[in-house]
Each structure stands twice: as C-alpha cells, then as structure tokens.
Amino acid sequence: MDAFSNASSLSLPKFRCFDRTKYYFAAAGGTRTVVVRSSMSPVKLGASNGGMDATSSPKKIVPGSCGYVLEDVPHLSDFILDLPTYRNPLQYNPCYAAVKQYFVNDDDSVAQKIVVHKDSTRGTHFRRAGPGQRVYFESEEVQACIVTCGGLCPGLNTVIRELVCGLYHMYGVTRVLGIEGGYRGFYARNTIPLTPKSVNNIHKSGGTILGTSRGGHDTSKIVDSIQDRGINQAYIIGGDGTQRGASAIFGEIRRRGLKVAVVGIPKTIDNDIPVIDKSFGFDTAVEEAQRAINAAHVEAESVENGVGIVKLMGRYSGFIAMYATLGSRDVDCCLIPETPFYLEGPGGLFEYMEKQLKENGHMVLVIAEGAGQDLLAESIHTTDQRDASGNKLLPDVGLWISQKMKDHFKQKKMEITLKYIDPTYMIRAVPGNASDNVYCTLLAQSAVHGAMAGYTGFTVGPVNNRHAYIPFYCITEKQNKVVITDRMWARLLSSTNQPSFVCPERVKELKRVKEPRPTQLVISSLTNLCYEYGLMPDKTE
Numbered sequence: 001m002d003a004f005s006n007a008s009s010l011s012l013p014k015f016r017c018f019d020r021t022k023y024y025f026a027a028a029g030g031t032r033t034v035v036v037r038s039s040m041s042p043v044k045l046g047a048s049n050g051g052m053d054a055t056s057s058p059k060k061i062v063p064g065s066c067g068y069v070l071e072d073v074p075h076l077s078d079f080i081l082d083l084p085t086y087r088n089p090l091q092y093n094p095c096y097a098a099v100k101q102y103f104v105n106d107d108d109s110v111a112q113k114i115v116v117h118k119d120s121t122r123g124t125h126f127r128r129a130g131p132g133q134r135v136y137f138e139s140e141e142v143q144a145c146i147v148t149c150g151g152l153c154p155g156l157n158t159v160i161r162e163l164v165c166g167l168y169h170m171y172g173v174t175r176v177l178g179i180e181g182g183y184r185g186f187y188a189r190n191t192i193p194l195t196p197k198s199v200n201n202i203h204k205s206g207g208t209i210l211g212t213s214r215g216g217h218d219t220s221k222i223v224d225s226i227q228d229r230g231i232n233q234a235y236i237i238g239g240d241g242t243q244r245g246a247s248a249i250f251g252e253i254r255r256r257g258l259k260v261a262v263v264g265i266p267k268t269i270d271n272d273i274p275v276i277d278k279s280f281g282f283d284t285a286v287e288e289a290q291r292a293i294n295a296a297h298v299e300a301e302s303v304e305n306g307v308g309i310v311k312l313m314g315r316y317s318g319f320i321a322m323y324a325t326l327g328s329r330d331v332d333c334c335l336i337p338e339t340p341f342y343l344e345g346p347g348g349l350f351e352y353m354e355k356q357l358k359e360n361g362h363m364v365l366v367i368a369e370g371a372g373q374d375l376l377a378e379s380i381h382t383t384d385q386r387d388a389s390g391n392k393l394l395p396d397v398g399l400w401i402s403q404k405m406k407d408h409f410k411q412k413k414m415e416i417t418l419k420y421i422d423p424t425y426m427i428r429a430v431p432g433n434a435s436d437n438v439y440c441t442l443l444a445q446s447a448v449h450g451a452m453a454g455y456t457g458f459t460v461g462p463v464n465n466r467h468a469y470i471p472f473y474c475i476t477e478k479q480n481k482v483v484i485t486d487r488m489w490a491r492l493l494s495s496t497n498q499p500s501f502v503c504p505e506r507v508k509e510l511k512r513v514k515e516p517r518p519t520q521l522v523i524s525s526l527t528n529l530c531y532e533y534g535l536m537p538d539k540t541e
C-alpha cells in the first residue's frame, strides 16, 4: 500500500513542501504526522496545525528504497514563503577555485551505520554538511551571534574563532556579535563585536572569551533579544542542556515566523552527546588526564603498597576514564558510571586490590565522577542538590572510595600509602590540541555553510567521519554512554585485567536489550499515520 499517496489526499496540517522528494513530517512527540508529496504545490503554513503544539518542531523524515531513511533538518523555507536565494559567494573565492566538487549535492547524506551485512537495510541517514550552490542570506544582510553555555571544554575559543573567520572570509559577513555569559547574556548583558582581528589569538587560550553559565534559559526573553538586535543567525555552542535550549529557541523562532537560522555546535567534555563520532576537546582532555595518571603511577610505584587514585569527569558517561585508561596502560582498574562494581567479598574490588598489591606492590585506580553513586547513596547521606541548570550535584566518589580503602586495609592490618589526585578542572581548562583544533575548524565551517544555506534547528557534527546536519531531537532524546557489552569495554578489561563485576546472567540481559532498527521505526511511524487518518482499523479493535 502506498501510505504516502493515501495520506496526502487527506485534509492535513499544512507545511511548505519541498521539491524532488517526499517529505514525511511528524510532530516531535510522534503522534501527529503529515506527508507532503513532491507533486503538491507549496502551501502556506495555515491556521490549522493539526493539533500540533505551536513550538514543537515537526520531524522531517524522508524514506527511500531498501529501508533508507533521511532524518532531515528544518529549513527556513519550511515556515517562511518565497525566500529569495542567491549564488553562493564561495564560487568566486580563489581559495576554493581549484576544488573539484566543492558544493555538496542536495541529495548527499551520511549513513549512521557503516557496518552492514548483505541483508541489512540502509537505515538512518543525515544531511551531509557543506556549502550549498545557493544561499538564503546576502552577506550584508547577516547579523550573526555566538554564545557558549554549560561547562568549559578545550577548543571553545577555536570554534568561536573559526565561526568569526569562516563568516568573514568565506561569506563576507562582517557583523558578528558575541553574547557574554551564556544564555542569560542574551537579555542581561551587552554584546561584544567579534572580528577576525579580535579573535586572532584566542585559540591559544583555554576557556571561552565569551564566558559561560548554567541556568538562565528564558526562551521568550532570548528570542525577544534576538529579534530586537536584528540577529538572523545564532550559533549556540554547548552540551546536551544547551542543545535542548537551542531547540526551544528554534521552536519559538519558528512559531514567530522569523528568518533566523539556529545552529547548535555540540560541546561536551564527557562525550555524552549521541550520534556524533566524538565531541571536540575530548582528545585534549584524555591527553591531559594522562598527566594525572602518570603522577598517580609514579607516586604509587615509589612506595610499598602504594595506591594511586585519579578521579576524572564523567557524570553519566565514562568515556574520559575509559580512554584515559586505555591510553595510559598504567591503570589497574577503571570504574565508570555504566558498570556496576562492589567493594567487599569474592570478585570485589578489595579482593582484586589485595592481589595486585601482593603481586606488583602498587596499583592505580581511575574512577569517573559518576561511578558507584548507588553505593555512595547506601553508605552516606546524600542530598538532591542541583546546579542552576538542574544537573544533579554528585558527592565526591574519589574521596569516598579512598576512605573505604583506608578503612578496609587498616582492618586487614595491611599498610597502604594512598594518594588521591583530582585533576577535574585541569583537564578541561586547557586549550585544544592540534587535532581538536582541526576538528573545531571543520565544525565551525560546516555550521556556517548550513546557516547560509538556510538550514536551521540542527546540530552539526561528524558521523562516521563525515560532517552532517543532525536534527536537535536526535541528540537530545538520549545520552551517549559506554556500552559495556561492546568491544571497547572488553579491550579495557583485557588491558587492565580487572574483574568485570558483572555476573553472566546480567550480561545476557544487557545483550538482549536491542535498539529498534530504523526500518522498524519507519514502519511504526507509517502505521501510526494510517491509524491516525483512519486508514487502518482502530488499535483497540
């Protein structure tokens, strides 16, 4: 059955349609759906919104053959009619004159999964990032702004620098504003003008020249400020919370029908943003963490029964701890939030420590800040304290585990010398290293190309090494976590020789939990669509 042609003949919520392809729009909640066909003439966003919440962003899903699904990103022309387009000024740029195929093809997409077998469906794809043939802004028309939110991360200044330089040098945009102090800076602070000259050296420093903050996200005040200042491109750099905030700003901008491109640039030292290969600053942070691990190792090795403990960032995702451990090879045990562990008894941490100390005379433990929080809650009184953004403030697991070890070995009458190193802020306050700086440049340039091409409501990032435009909902709906049934964690276990702490039954359970396949998602979305428009009997019948 061609569900698309049936559905498109119904009285449906109206959106601007696109040429070439069939677009399948679904409300973010997944309950309302509408299909627009290429043959339909463009329709104005009408009074009827099909019951959709005015600020919720509809999903743009393009099905193709063999289970191909494009999770496309919004475009300004989805909600503003008759936008003029212009030739991309890059085609006159001598730097790019020799590039064979510089402009991305409108149909190019990046596959989320690249490991396939012969019967695999093609699965989810994202729009390939890069310069488009046509742009939706004239250079003189653009008033861009840049804001940084959430915690620090190596490379933030590089992204700011490259956004400013990319806008200036590739597109001739000369009006770029810096919003100071995170989201609240939109309505509580003055802006600062940014030029290639003023940002020339900033990549050499850690932190962000714009300042940052947690909390203070007030969607309507922010959008009022965007409107009042005549901003039409907003580059928003930050983690999962920031991207949620950016999504809300985009929703409000769309509701007001403003020609403003909202672009998210993912920043997270914890590497907890899904879909993208890894976040900028992550490599730098791992490299910096090595210094702390080295120090812990030297200290532990130099005394009898020396124990070095290093606590690293990672509230809910243990990537920094895992990669720092794999990179170092001096670590005997790594504990992360994703994997359970226990201290006492057979197979527990203390038994393993005793063995290590007897065999090697020292040991090094790396622990992520979010590890063992369940054990902490059992043994000490924890309060539900949160930061200004609503993130839970975690008690210090490093101090707690150090005390537990001291108590245990005292009781065993085994003398240990324990050194606890907490380099938390040192690993994120440094400037980006060379490879992160290259990555930041690509991110910034892809972001600028996307905004100039009229795309909005998206986050940019590498997917299987190709930069892509990813709808906000794909990266805000879940967190990237270390999968302890994947090979990487097994590599770590075999490198440290630590116990896995997971019983075989639990491993079986973990292996059973599988994500729905993309084709299943499309089929279930299409089924919902058919139910909704009476093309199938009621689910309850």
Ligand SMILES: Nc1ncnc2c1ncn2[C@@H]1O[C@H](COP(=O)(O)OP(=O)(O)OP(=O)(O)O)[C@@H](O)[C@H]1O
Pocket (backbone or CB within 6 Å): 149, 150, 151, 152, 182, 183, 184, 213, 214, 215, 216, 217, 238, 239, 240, 241, 242, 243, 244, 245, 246, 248, 267, 268, 269, 270, 388, 389, 391
């Ligand atoms: N659900 C949300 N809706 C709107 N704004 C949000 C939301 N969650 C967080 N924000 C805002 O985003 C900004 C940054 O959020 P947060 O402090 O959680 O850091 P983050 O972006 O997740 O970065 P990181 O956790 O990597 O340091 C804050 O100003 C916060 O108010």
Ligand SMILES: O=P(O)(O)OC[C@H]1O[C@](O)(CO)[C@@H](O)[C@@H]1O
Pocket (backbone or CB within 6 Å): 150, 151, 152, 239, 268, 269, 270, 313, 314, 315, 369, 387
């Ligand atoms: O103390 P702050 O600045 O709130 O940041 C701490 C938190 O930020 C994060 O690095 C995420 O950016 C967490 O791992 C860490 O707990």
Ligand SMILES: [Mg+2]
Pocket (backbone or CB within 6 Å): 150, 239, 240, 241
């Ligand atoms: Mg966060």
